[in-house]
Amino acid sequence: MPEGTPPASDRDAQSPGAYHPPSDGRERGRREGYGPPPEGRERGPGAPRDGYGPPPEGRDQRGPRGEGFGGPPPEGRERGPGAPREGYGPPPEGRDQRGPRGEGFGGPPPEGRERGPGAPRDGYGPPPAGREQRDPRPPHPAPAARGDDAQRASIRAAGEPGARPDALHERGPERGPRGDQPPPRRGDGPPPFRFVLADADHKVLLGGGQFRVGDMLPESARATARPIIVKDKTVAYVYSDGAPTPTAQEQKYIDALYNSLWWGIAAAAILATLLGVLLSRGLSRSLSGLTQAVKGMHKGELRQQVEVKGKDEVAALATAFNEMSEQLAQSHEELNASHATIMQQAEQLRELSIRDALTQLYNRRHFDEQANTLFNQAVRHKRPLALVICDIDHFKKINDTYSHATGDVVLRHVGAILRKHMRLSDLVARYGGEEFVMAFPETPGPQAAALCDKLRTLIESYPWHEVHPDLKVTMSMGVYADIAAGSAETMLQKADALLYRAKESGRNRVCFT
Numbered sequence: 001m002p003e004g005t006p007p008a009s010d011r012d013a014q015s016p017g018a019y020h021p022p023s024d025g026r027e028r029g030r031r032e033g034y035g036p037p038p039e040g041r042e043r044g045p046g047a048p049r050d051g052y053g054p055p056p057e058g059r060d061q062r063g064p065r066g067e068g069f070g071g072p073p074p075e076g077r078e079r080g081p082g083a084p085r086e087g088y089g090p091p092p093e094g095r096d097q098r099g100p101r102g103e104g105f106g107g108p109p110p111e112g113r114e115r116g117p118g119a120p121r122d123g124y125g126p127p128p129a130g131r132e133q134r135d136p137r138p139p140h141p142a143p144a145a146r147g148d149d150a151q152r153a154s155i156r157a158a159g160e161p162g163a164r165p166d167a168l169h170e171r172g173p174e175r176g177p178r179g180d181q182p183p184p185r186r187g188d189g190p191p192p193f194r195f196v197l198a199d200a201d202h203k204v205l206l207g208g209g210q211f212r213v214g215d216m217l218p219e220s221a222r223a224t225a226r227p228i229i230v231k232d233k234t235v236a237y238v239y240s241d242g243a244p245t246p247t248a249q250e251q252k253y254i255d256a257l258y259n260s261l262w263w264g265i266a267a268a269a270i271l272a273t274l275l276g277v278l279l280s281r282g283l284s285r286s287l288s289g290l291t292q293a294v295k296g297m298h299k300g301e302l303r304q305q306v307e308v309k310g311k312d313e314v315a316a317l318a319t320a321f322n323e324m325s326e327q328l329a330q331s332h333e334e335l336n337a338s339h340a341t342i343m344q345q346a347e348q349l350r351e352l353s354i355r356d357a358l359t360q361l362y363n364r365r366h367f368d369e370q371a372n373t374l375f376n377q378a379v380r381h382k383r384p385l386a387l388v389i390c391d392i393d394h395f396k397k398i399n400d401t402y403s404h405a406t407g408d409v410v411l412r413h414v415g416a417i418l419r420k421h422m423r424l425s426d427l428v429a430r431y432g433g434e435e436f437v438m439a440f441p442e443t444p445g446p447q448a449a450a451l452c453d454k455l456r457t458l459i460e461s462y463p464w465h466e467v468h469p470d471l472k473v474t475m476s477m478g479v480y481a482d483i484a485a486g487s488a489e490t491m492l493q494k495a496d497a498l499l500y501r502a503k504e505s506g507r508n509r510v511c512f513t
């Protein structure tokens with residue numbers, strides 16, 4: 001069994017995933033071998049060994065247990081070359097082949113810890129020449145018999161470059177810092193992480209970064225420190241201090257990644273810009289066509305069609321716009337047609353409201369409105385105005401002799417003769433029954449009477465025999481042309497009086513003042 005490897009029984013009792021120091025019994029047993037035997041415990045060569053006295057044969061060849069910490073040997077313990085070593089002399093041959101213990105922590109050894117060239121190393125001072133070449137792996141944990149020294153050695157091993165704090169719980173005493181696999185070599189560069197080791201009271205045992213030995217870990221560091229547990233008891237804390245320091249190769253790789261990232265971002269930005277410019281140009285052209293079409297619609301040209309390209313949203317918008325424009329134009333045309341129809345019908349209704357259905361002349365209501373207007377204008381402009389009332393002679397006899405229908409035909413023919421032979425500025429209406437009224441603007445009385453006489457002659461000479469062989473039709477008229485009467489209504493009353501006089505005078509004649 002190589003030195004430093006605990007007995008099988010001890011190893012079996014240890015958890016495979018955590019570091020456990022040797023049992024107290026082992027520790028005591030080993031330590032007891034370096035002090036004087038108890039009084040009265042003299043032993044002979046065959047006496048059972050309890051650690052006092054020379055080891056049995058073969059033990060010396062293995063060399064002493066590698067305690068490196070302790071005071072000077074007890075008084076009177078003079079040792080020869082074969083005396084058990086306590087770390088105060090060169091190790092026996094073959095000891096160096098086991099590899100160093102706890103390398104990785106530089107700095108001088110504690111005061112008073114003078115060591116010989118073969119003394120077990122505790123991590124302070126450079127290793128012997130060629131040691132790293134022979135065994136690059138971190139040392140095994142301290143032998144179980146060394147107790148607290150073994151714990152320190154194991155803890156120092158955990159603090160080596162590349163070691164993880166939780167590795168203390170993962171590897172057994174005879175395993176490497178990372179189990180059975182050697183730690184990755186990182187060349188001669190700085191360790192990737194720095195660790196600070198503190199005892200259970202958070203007092204720094206092994207400094208690093210901003211912490212010195214003896215400092216107290218601040219609360220912030222304590223929160224993230226990883227405990228080192230021995231037999232369910234926290235014996236120390238490991239705190240990671242500082243950021244990882246990549247190797248030159250790793251830094252190159254990181255730089256290359258950053259360069260690739262920045263070039264990728266730059267390329268993406270350029271592509272996005274170009275794509276945006278192209279899209280904006282196409283979009284601008286499409287929207288320009290739509291804008292022109294909308295302006296055309298605003299001017300009243302509702303039927304607008306824009307070019308549809310592709311199948312994107314702009315094309316869908318152009319298609320929808322074309323459909324909307326066509327529907328809007330059709331609706332507008334239908335609305336215009338309906339409006340024209342309504343206006344026509346309104347005009348027809350208006351005509352019906354102001355005209356006589358039998359003769360198609362204006363009716364009395366319309367004549368009264370227009371006669372007032374003409375009267376006011378004549379008064380304002382002091383212009384002549386003549387108003388005339390006409391009545392068919394013995395019309396009752398016509399109805400009675402030739403039928404009521406013949407009487408209607410006579411009324412229509414008389415109305416047509418009156419309308420045909422008057423000026424457009426003159427006004428004629430059927431006043432009721434067989435009565436007609438006329439207004440002659442800009443016409444003095446004598447001229448109006450002459451016109452009325454002409455009309456009377458035309459009615460009398462009309463070929464009524466075509467309506468009925470024995471039919472004779474004449475008309476009597478009263479003409480009044482003095483606006484001094486005061487109103488159109490008064491003038492009509494005066495004209496009606498003259499009509500009555502014409503009737504009384506024998507009919508078929510014109511009377512005026």
Ligand SMILES: Nc1nc2c(ncn2[C@@H]2O[C@H](COP(=O)(O)OP(=O)(O)OP(=O)(O)O)[C@@H](O)[C@H]2O)c(=O)[nH]1
Nearest residue numbers: 391392393394395396397399404407408432433434
């Ligand atoms: N056919 C027809 N007859 C009408 C219409 N309106 C009124 N009449 C008739 O016209 C006749 C008018 O007769 P009157 O008022 O006595 O006058 P007149 O017979 O013409 O006698 P004078 O005026 O004195 O010459 C009445 O018989 C009415 O019925 C009409 O629209 N159509």
